[in-house]
Amino acid sequence: MTPLFRPLLIGAIVVSTALTGCSTSDSARVYSKGQMRQVQTVELGTVISVTPVKMEGEANELVNLGGVALGGLAGSNIGKGTGAAAGAIVGAIAGGLATGSAQRSLGAKNAYEITVQLDRGSRTISIVQEADVVLQPGQRVRVLSGGGNDRVLPL
Template identity: 45%
Template sequence: MNRSWVKACAWALVVSLALSGCATFDGSANVYSASQAQREETVRFGTVESVRGVTIDASNGQPGVLGALGGGLLGAVAGSAIGGGHGSLLSGAIGGIAGAVAGDQVQSHFAQKHGVEITVRLDDGSLRAVTQSVDGPMFRAGERVRLLSSGGVTRVTV
């Protein structure tokens, strides 16, 4: 096996593994950032009106640059191993384009999480809707909950 091909594949693997850490938004009611710890929160009580499943996109609509680069590199290396001369260049270019598209799709997939939109009627009669990831107890209509708010972040907890 060609030594430069093995080296390029190793780098592509490193880039691909790095992509798994690209989705940094957690959106969980159970995860606090360091800046949120030891901060006072406003607590309000209410009753769940409705709960519906949603998808949370942690990419914020931004294209997956690292996914496209990693996929393009891997596709170009794999494609250039096919054929010889100009055929190798052409298959490398096609492989690079196909890999970039595939890498972007993979990164987009990893940036999406399952979540819930919880509509709560507060004790004062007002309605609030909070979206958060699904990682704790599932809420049901009629259940009493707390809304914890601090610095623009609101969480629904039992």
């Protein structure tokens, strides 16, 4: 490993590790700054069903970059000359794929698929959201819609 490459690799790992915890919330009770002071349409309804599901975790691109770097470094130790270069390429691809897959499965959250019979117009809708709001079939709820951030909350 070249003397210049080692500090860059250590820096990438530190930054990747620090940013792993940075994520957005899919909670019905958490609003992003961009959702503040925005009009939401409110419809009332009754919960028909609540089905537990898993919500896939999100990949952090900097963590993926760290996986690519580590995979490339590990692969470069295979062979000499062009074999080392080929090993670095294969290792980088494998490291990036493995890191992305691990983040999606390890970062999975418990969620609910909530089916609601709306009072108005006899429409039935379904929304998936993080499983942090207790909802049960037969429960009266309000459905907030607007800006692509719909959510179901107890009435």
